Amino acid sequence: MKLTVIGCSGSFPGPDSPASSYLVEHEGYRLLLDLGSGALGALQRHVDLLDINAIVLSHLHSDHFLDLCPYVVYRRYHPAGPAQRIPLLGPAGTHDRVAMAYDPAARSGLRDVFDVSKVVAEERELGPFRLRFERVNHPVEAYATRVEAAGRSLVYSGDTGASEALVELARGADVLLCEASFVDGPDLPPNLHLTGREAGEHASKAEVRRLLVTHIPPWTDAEQVRDEAAAAFAADTELVAPDAEYEV
Ligand SMILES: [Zn+2]
Ligand SMILES: [Zn+2]
Numbered sequence: 001m002k003l004t005v006i007g008c009s010g011s012f013p014g015p016d017s018p019a020s021s022y023l024v025e026h027e028g029y030r031l032l033l034d035l036g037s038g039a040l041g042a043l044q045r046h047v048d049l050l051d052i053n054a055i056v057l058s059h060l061h062s063d064h065f066l067d068l069c070p071y072v073v074y075r076r077y078h079p080a081g082p083a084q085r086i087p088l089l090g091p092a093g094t095h096d097r098v099a100m101a102y103d104p105a106a107r108s109g110l111r112d113v114f115d116v117s118k119v120v121a122e123e124r125e126l127g128p129f130r131l132r133f134e135r136v137n138h139p140v141e142a143y144a145t146r147v148e149a150a151g152r153s154l155v156y157s158g159d160t161g162a163s164e165a166l167v168e169l170a171r172g173a174d175v176l177l178c179e180a181s182f183v184d185g186p187d188l189p190p191n192l193h194l195t196g197r198e199a200g201e202h203a204s205k206a207e208v209r210r211l212l213v214t215h216i217p218p219w220t221d222a223e224q225v226r227d228e229a230a231a232a233f234a235a236d237t238e239l240v241a242p243d244a245e246y247e248v
Contacts, residue, residue, distance in 0.1 A: 001026040001129075001149045003175070003246045004046050005214070006039050010181045010193075011063050013038035014218035017242040019063035022156065022177065024248075026149040029053050029127030033145060033156050040067040040074075042242060049074050050083050054126045056119070057090035058158025059142035060097050065090070068114075069102045075113050087126060088114035091141040119143050134169040136160035137191050144169050154248045155208070159215065161191040162198055170206035175248050177240070178202060179215035183224045196225035200232025210236040212246070 002025045007018030019036030023046060030047055032055045043049065049071070057065050068088075075083040088094065095116040099109045110116070124131045132146040138159045144166050147154045155170040157163075157178040170176045181193035188195065194202070196213065203211040213229050216222045222239055230237040 001147070001152055001154065001248045003154060003177070003248050005240045005242055005244045006032075006043050006046065007036055008214040008216075008240045008242060009038075009063075010179065010215035010217035010220070012217065013063075018042050018067075020058075020215060021067070023047060024129070024147055024154065027128045029129065031056065031126060031129060031147070033147075034058055034064040034158075035067045035071060036063040037066045040070050045243065050078065052086060054087040055089070055114075056126075056131070056145055057088070057094060058145065058156065059091055059138060059140050060094065061140065061159065064159070065094075065098060066101065068098050072098075072102050072110055072113050082112065085111075085113060085115045088116045089119050089124070089126075090116070091143065092118055094118070132169065134163075134165040136166050137163045139192065146170070146173065152248050155206075157194075157199075157202075159193060161193060163202070167202055167206045170202065170208055173206065173208045175210045175212060175246065176203050176206065176208040177212045177214055180213050180225045180229055181215055181217055181220065183221055184228055196228030197232045199225075200229040200237065203229075203233045203235075203237075208235075212238060212240050214240045 004023040006021035009017040018038030020034040021039035022033040133143040153173040155173045178199040180199040182195045
């Protein structure tokens with residue numbers, strides 16, 4: 001499967017990257033993991049927006065879902081006519097939260113655009129992909145996602161503090177796309193985000209093949225986060241960048 005980084009800026013869009021969004025493709029099926037602020041523009045560099053087949057939201061923070069609002073406009077008001085509904089998976093309350101962000105006065109909701117269902121910690125198939133989710137450690141309901149196809153596996157952490165559930169979900173994966181929002185230091189807020197070192201430790205414990213470090217906020221020193229991650233994980237470790245493509 002192919003992974004394309006649409007946006008990887010942590011917590012808010014930066015000067016060089018939208019907030020979180022990743023495109024995963026296999027056999028012509030296009031799955032989006034998150035659609036954070038700024039990502040809808042960049043996504044058009046890689047795919048026709050009508051060709052997205054499904055969207056999975058890790059959680060309902062604005063840097064992970066807010067560009068669903070302009071995406072509603074695109075699908076609902078397209079000059080060629082309203083687009084087909086596509087599956088949208090997310091935490092409890094996804095429909096109402098996105099609908100409120102789109103237009104609190106609209107009564108009709110977004111069910112003409114999205115077939116919304118709640119992420120559950122069970123296997124789920126979408127096109128050629130088998131998905132599995134685990135609840136991770138963040139102030140709101142948040143999930144890590146494991147995507148498998150053709151014997152390969154990609155695990156996306158979403159946002160999380162230190163999490164045994166993430167280690168278990170990522171066990172033996174080919175790629176762990178893992179957030180690291182902090183450089184190591186004293187007095188970091190607990191149960192919120194990982195440091196580079198912690199991302200490396202999670203990758204190491206899970207014995208993944210490759211660690212892709214993401215979700216570094218613009219106010220954080222990305223090189224330092226990468227160095228801390230690489231020091232804690234003996235195998236391939238790299239920082240992702242917008243528009244980067246990976247064969248998983
Ligand atoms: Zn985030
Ligand atoms: Zn978050």
